[in-house]
Amino acid sequence: MHEPLSRELADWRVAPQARPVQRWRVYLLLANAAMQRALFYRARALITALTGLIQVSALFFLWRAFYAEQAVVEGYRWADIRTYLFLTFLLGLLVAFDTETQISAGIRDGSIIVELVKPLDFLWARFAEACGAAVVEGVLIGSGAVVVGVLLFQVQLPAVGALLPVVLSVLAAFVLKFLLAFLTGMCCFWTTSVIGLIRLRVVLVSFFSGALVPLAFLPQWVQQLAAFLPFQGTLHTPVSIYLGHLQGSAAWWALALQGVWIVVLWLLSRWMLRLGLRRLTSHGG
């Protein structure tokens, strides 16, 4: 429907004097901006961490009572459970709460339009920011948490051979958690009950990932259901590898499954984003 372009307009396509953009540098700078932001709101991050620690400590005493009379339940020793609880706490802090609320708030109050007039890929930009925030909170809280972990939880270290798969699995868990948060944010294109959505996601994830109770303690059918859902990749998989419940090729298969879920959720995020942007209604006239 558009006629061929004249010379001068074809020239206009090239923005004057621009030099090629190094995309990775831009996303690195976005991550850097998110780090500065996370540092500014460090008190909030510390409070979140403290809340998590209190919750996990409650579970700690509950489990201790439970293990007073038994040595091994469903393949978990008391020492395993202590490590399990500590890892639940640490992995729970991976994706900042802020990441999620920022995406949904942007959609709800319309400030997302500011992001849309920037020459950025929306999904990659949010991912870069999530990474930046995670690095700061990781260093800030992680270092303190390790002290608590050693003193209170008497955490055991993984076998040397499991170290690489553990690190990879934790990274994959981070990406998965980010994507789940992103998808929850995307739902805000269709509904305004953000808090309800986030709560629903938190409950689903913590139940099916084994954050409330290790999956092995749940009925068989729940375990089977969990195996078909992406949530266990956010906690159950890395912790199982850490504890040595998944070893050798089993560990690598579990990692591969995390990878598959990352691809699936990433594509789903793209698709939801495209649909959502089409639906976007603007405020004001």
Added chain:
Amino acid sequence: MSLVEVRDLSKHFRVPKKGEGLRGAIRHLFAPQYDERVAVAGVSFTIEPGEAVAYVGPNGAGKSTTIKMLAGILEPSGGSVRVGTFVPYRQRTEYVRHIGVVFGQRSHLWWDLPVIESLKLLKEMYGVPDAIYRQNMAFFNELLHLEELLPVPVRRLSLGQRMRADLVAALLHNPPLLFLDEPTIGLDVEVKETIRAFIRQINQERGTTIVLTSHDLGDIEDLCRRMIIIDRGRIVYDGSLAMIKQMFGHHRELRLTLHQPRQLSDEDVALLREYAIDVLATHGLQVRLRFDTEQRTAAEVLGVLMRLYDVADFELQALNLEQALRDLYRSGFDLKKAA
């Protein structure tokens, strides 16, 4: 060939239609009904490179919606938009490299970062060469006194300061086309002046094409020779500001405050007509009138009105052009032909 070409552009929103109270809410849950709200109802115009165009209209007229479609944020419901070689919505991420956008109500800067950090990030994002960056910063500093703002986090800036920083952010990459959506909203007179002077200079010295929406006729008189007036999603007027001024420049609006309300008799109405006075609106003790200084002097008009009404106070002002044009349009008068 024009830089911007808009043809029969329209945008509809689906607005949920809920009945009253709990019953309505429950009904909506099971059988949601939607109203089609027409924000833009088929507008067409073209903009040439280097022009400064004001896009004017009351709240909800469709100004921002049009700008958002031009900026590639919203997908049109019908019609077409072309800017340069781009179809904005379809090629958004590539297209937005070539434009600058300022939304008066929102900041494009990183809220928690010092202004300078935001600008450095934008420099990388748009691939601005160092030389251009330095040159631009010097230029902006001279016109907007940017230096004092650079180390301050955006959240600490006042509205006027923030707008200055946002303008710089939008222009850092020398975009040939700049969209300004209510750039002076909520600012005091002095800051408005600074910002208007800056935009004028960008338009005249750099040849940047400017599309501006505003409520404030002052913005338009200062910046734009051409204005497009939109009302209820349709274009009411597209032409020069000078023409409109010629047509209505000698019209005045008079606001009266009365001691007591008065019902006009047929005789009174005839008298008003003789003096070419239009009663625009009556609200209790407030009366808004319009007259034409080429037909009767203000003194004559006031004399008549003092006889008719028990006047407590009056205020005389130049006609609100936007309002006048809208009234005319709504009464079925074809402005495009008259102009």
